[in-house]
Structure formats: structure tokens, C-alpha cells
Amino acid sequence: MPAKVAITLAGEPVELHAGRALYWLRRQRLLIADLHLGKADVFRRAGIGLPRGGTSHDLERLTQLIDATGAVQLWILGDVLHGPSNDTAWQDSWRIWRARHGGVRVAALIGNHDRALTRAGLGIELMGEAVDDAPFALRHHPHAHPSLHVLCGHVHPRVSLPGLRGARLPAFWLQPGITVLPAFSEFTGGVLVAPAAGEQLAICAGKSIVWVNA
Numbered sequence: 001m002p003a004k005v006a007i008t009l010a011g012e013p014v015e016l017h018a019g020r021a022l023y024w025l026r027r028q029r030l031l032i033a034d035l036h037l038g039k040a041d042v043f044r045r046a047g048i049g050l051p052r053g054g055t056s057h058d059l060e061r062l063t064q065l066i067d068a069t070g071a072v073q074l075w076i077l078g079d080v081l082h083g084p085s086n087d088t089a090w091q092d093s094w095r096i097w098r099a100r101h102g103g104v105r106v107a108a109l110i111g112n113h114d115r116a117l118t119r120a121g122l123g124i125e126l127m128g129e130a131v132d133d134a135p136f137a138l139r140h141h142p143h144a145h146p147s148l149h150v151l152c153g154h155v156h157p158r159v160s161l162p163g164l165r166g167a168r169l170p171a172f173w174l175q176p177g178i179t180v181l182p183a184f185s186e187f188t189g190g191v192l193v194a195p196a197a198g199e200q201l202a203i204c205a206g207k208s209i210v211w212v213n214a
Contacts, residue, residue, distance in 0.1 A: 001205070001208035001209065001210060002018075002208065002209055003017065003018045003019075003207050003208060003209065004016060004017045004018065004023075004209060005202060005209050005211060009135075009136075009149055009174075009179060010135035010136065010148070010149035011135055012024065012025075012026060012135055012136070013025050013026070015069070016172050016202045016209060017065060017068075017069075017209075018204045018205070018206065018207050018208050018209045019061050019064065019065045019204070020032065020061075020170055020181070020182045020183070020184045020204050021065050021181075021184065022151065022172070022179070022181060023065075023069045023071060024136075027073065027133075028069075028070065028071055028072045028073060029071060029072075029073040029074075029075055030065055030066060030069055030071035030073065030074045030075070031075050031076075031077060031138075031151060031181065032062070032074070032075075032076055032077070032181065032184040033076065033077040033078060033079070033140070033152065033153020033154070033180075033181040033182070033183065033184060034077075034078070034079040034111070034153045034154065034156060034181075034182075034183035034184055034185060034188060035058065035076055035079065035080050035081075035184050035185055036079055036080075036081070036113065036183070036184075036185040036187070036188060037055055037080060037081050037090055037094060037185075038055070038081055038090045038091075054185070054186065054187045055089075055090040055093050055094070056093045057186065058184065058185055058186060059093060059094065059097040061184075062074070062097070062184075063097070063100070063101070066101065066104060071104065072103070072104060072105065073104065073105045073106075073107070074101075074104055074105070074106045074107070075106075075107050075108065075109075075127075075138065076106075076107070076108040076109070076124075076184075077108075077109050077111075077138060077139065077140055077151065077152055077153045077181060078108070078109045078110060078111025078112070078113075078114065078139075078140025078141075078152075078153055078154060079111035079112065079113045079114060079140065079153065079154070080108045080111070080113075080114055080117055080122070080124065081113055081114050081117055081120065091120075091122075094122055095122075095123075098122065098123045105125065106123065106124050106125065107124065107125040107126070107127050108124050108125070108126060108127060109127050109128065109129060109130070109131065109138060109139065109140050110126065110127075110128060110129050110140070111140040111153070111154065112140070112141075112154070132145075132148060134148060135148055135149055136148055136149050136150070136151050137149065137150045137151070138150075138151050138152075139151070139152040140152060140153055140154050141154050142154060142155060142178050142180050144177050144178060145177070149177055149178070149179065150177060150178040150179070151179050151181065152178065152179075152180055152181070153180065153181050153183065154180075155173070155180050155190070155191050155193075156170070156182065156183040156188050156189060156190030156191060157170070157171050157172070157173040157180050157182060157190060157191055157193045157201075158170055158171060158182075158189075158190035158191065158192055158193070159171045159192065159193060159194070159201055159203055159212070160192060161203070161210075168190065168192060169203050169204060169205055170182035170183060170190065170203075170204045171193070171201045171202060171203040171204060172201065172202040172204075173193050173195075173199070173201060174199060174200040174201070174202065175198070175199050176198050176199075182204055195212060195213065200212065200213050
């Protein structure tokens with residue numbers, strides 16, 4: 001099975017990658033949603049024991065996607081952070097990663113978890129809550145646009161397939177006029193979805209994409 005699928009959205013060639021990213025070829029722009037930096041730290045402060053290294057692993061996956069696509073831009077569709085931007089180990093990992101990719105323009109929309117993003121000092125260009133770049137409307141929340149195709153996150157769509165013993169895999173959820181990206185962070189839950197008529201799913205099954213029509 002392929003590691004990516006090439007499709008056309010709103011007349012634009014794009015690629016859906018098993019690494020949970022959409023690549024917009026004309027803009028050389030890699031799009032991800034729901035990075036949730038520092039989520040494990042938030043849980044550990046709440047007394048929930050979790051292993052360290054999740055952020056470093058997610059950032060290494062980002063590096064692999066940038067190398068594979070040749071992207072010169074990385075845009076995050078909201079929820080860059082999960083909580084307060086305390087000076088913790090994940091910030092060191094991010095700053096090392098950002099210096100390593102100094103030639104990549106990194107921009108982000110503001111998501112519902114990003115209250116501390118403006119003062120986090122992460123070297124990210126902040127784009128507000130909405131950017132229209134025809135034929136796409138870039139958003140965090142999946143609300144329809146009257147004339148543009150919405151690319152968004154927030155929902156963390158997942159799917160359960162027969163034979164997976166209850167496992168729920170992240171997926172791109174393609175609806176008429178809206179494409180919801182899977183959460184990029186591997187340390188996230190999600191909403192179980194099933195495609196209705198006219199919808200499709202591109203399931204991120206490890207290093208492969210599995211395409212499912214309604």
C-alpha cells in the first residue's frame with residue numbers, strides 16, 4: 001500500500017501522506033493539524049505518568065515529511081500547543097528542530113488550545129484564526145465556507161476497521177467542501193467517524209494510506 005495518495009481538491013493537486021500531513025504542491029506547503037506540543041507534560045503535571053520523548057518523535061516525523069516532499073512551508077492548522085507554554089523539555093526539542101529547519105517558513109492558525117501561543121517564543125508566524133488562500137479556506141474548526149474548500153483539524157478523526165481488535169486509526173475525513181486532517185500528534189484521542197454518502201476516508205495505517213469510500 002502507498003505511503004501517500006495524490007488527489008485533487010477544489011481543482012488543486014494535493015498529496016495525503018500516511019504521516020498525517022497534507023502537501024499542497026503549488027504552494028510547496030505542508031499542512032498539519034493539532035500538533036499539541038507539551039501535552040504529555042500537562043498530563044504529568046496532573047499526576048498521570050506518561051513516557052517522555054513524544055514531542056521529539058513527532059518532530060522527527062515532521063522532518064521526514066519535509067525531506068520527502070521538499071516543502072518550503074509548514075502550516076499548522078491550530079492547536080500547536082496543548083496547554084501553558086512552560087519552560088519544559090519539549091521547548092528545547094522544538095527550538096533545536098526549528099534551528100535545524102531555519103529555511104522553512106513555519107506558520108500557524110490559532111486553535112482552541114493556543115491561548116499561550118502568542119508569548120511562547122517558538123519562532124512561528126501567527127496567522128490568526130482564519131486564512132483564505134483560494135481555493136482553500138484554512139481553519140481550525142470544521143465549518144463550511146460559502147465558496148472555498150475548508151482545510152481544518154480540531155476533530156481528530158479516527159476510524160475502526162474489522163480485524164483491528166478495537167484499534168482506532170487516524171484518518172483524513174473528506175466531506176463535500178471540507179477536508180478534516182487527522183491530529184498530527186501521536187499522543188491524542190479522537191472522534192470515531194464513518195463516511196456518509198459523498199464522503200471518503202484516507203486512513204493512516206502505519207506507513208500506508210488506506211482509501212475508503214462511503
